[in-house]
Amino acid sequence: MSIRSRGARMADAELGRHRHVCGLFQGPNDAEGVLLPFVLEGLAHGNRVVHAVKDRDSYLEGLARRIDVSAALESGQLEIRTWDETYLLDGEFSSRRMLALVRHLFREGPSLGFTGTRLIGEMEWALSGAPGADELVDYEAGLDAILARPGAWALCAYDVERHPADRLAEVVAAHQAAVVGGRLGATDAVAPSSTPRQRVLAAASLLFAENGVARTGVDTLIDAAGVAKATFYRHFPSKDALVVAWLKDPRTRWFDGIRAQVESEATAPGDVIPLLFEAVAEWLEDGDFVGCPYLNTAIEVSGTAHPASEPSRSYLAEIGQYLTDSLDRAGHPDAGRLGLEVHALLSGAISLGVANRSSAHVLAARDAAVQLIEGRA
Secondary structure, rough: OHHHHHHHHHHHOOOOOOOEEEEEEOHHHHHHHHHHHHHHHHHOOEEEEEEEEOHHHHHHHHHOOOOOHHHHHHHHOOEEEEEEHHOHHOOOHHHHHHHHHOOOOOOOHHHOOOEEEEEEEEEHHHOOOOOOOHHHHHOOOOOOOOHHOOEEEEEEEEOOOOHHHHOOOOOOOOOOOOEOOOOEEOOOOOOOOOOOOHHHHHHHHHHHHHOOOOOOOOHHHHHEEEEEHHHHHHOOOOHHHHHHHHHHOOOOOHHHHHHHHHHHHHOOHHHHHHHHHHHHHHHHHHHHOOHHHHHHHHHHOOOOOOHHHHHHHHHHHHHHHHHHHHHHHHHHOOHHHHHHHHHHHHHHHHHHHHHHOOHHHHHHHHHHHHHHHHHHO
16 A cells, blocks of 8 residues: 555544544655645645644645645645744753643634644654753643644654654653554553543633633533533533532642742742742743633632632632731731732732733732832831
8 A cells, every 4th residue: 555545544534532643654755645645634624734844945845746835824724834943942842832832823723713723743853962852751741731622633743763662652652642554543541531521621621721611612622522412411410510620620720830839949938929920920821821710710700600609719719828828937927918919919910911921910020029028028
């Protein structure tokens, strides 16, 4: 069987919930036989195709023999980025930075009018020895959470003749499916979201946070999770029940990670507040400025008897209490009132950061909080 026919079969396959696919190829010709049909099918179906390659010019030259490249590029449906513009920005790899970029690409697709987004990455950059390349497996593992949405696919292409076998084993285990010999099949890895309930929660973690509770319908969640409607309602009797479960899920409790990071870096009680604002600024950027799910949800359901009100307010109060306790440990006699004021600065800065897609507001709030604290000392 020819390479082209193997690739066409993979491109036409029903991907289902396998949105994160590892392509294992033997040399560039084998890869092209699968990747090119995947690109062409995406363009034909109205998807946006973003391909990260080593050499843009040579890639476009080959693609121009199949489609009107100029029209696809001009419309924004086809986007070719080099490794230097994606994985190796500024000459180094950062899993956090690349995941933030991927989040942005998938989130903006629908607003640009595309039915879906296909991201293709040629992964030989990982052999360059660039700083941060050892974060490759962390990056691949992080992609699963980002891909828990309808109309989003990532195909990561690896040349089996170049990558070490032990690294390939780790990489494959981080994917939902693999393409070998042009055939798509599920991997043997047991992912955290392998059960139907966990797949629904994974979809909720992404879609509720990005789009809000009200704008995310049950059908969208079912599609993203790849489960049947009966299965969804067996685990969650109503959408409201899922919202409450999402708010209590460890993945949603974003401040827990901030607190752990700050406490590992602080050398004195007085370091906690400024370090906390700096960690929140990084968190906002890494999450593509989605913001605080508890604050967002509390505002959405404000004035209603929605069951999400209590867990939202409870977690926000938990954050406020932590700020107060930190100020108390630093020896501030009016820690209660001061904690309330610092919490207002933090929440306002997060909201402005989301609105303007900038962490500058959080850093400005850090400086204001420090001045406020020093003025009360």
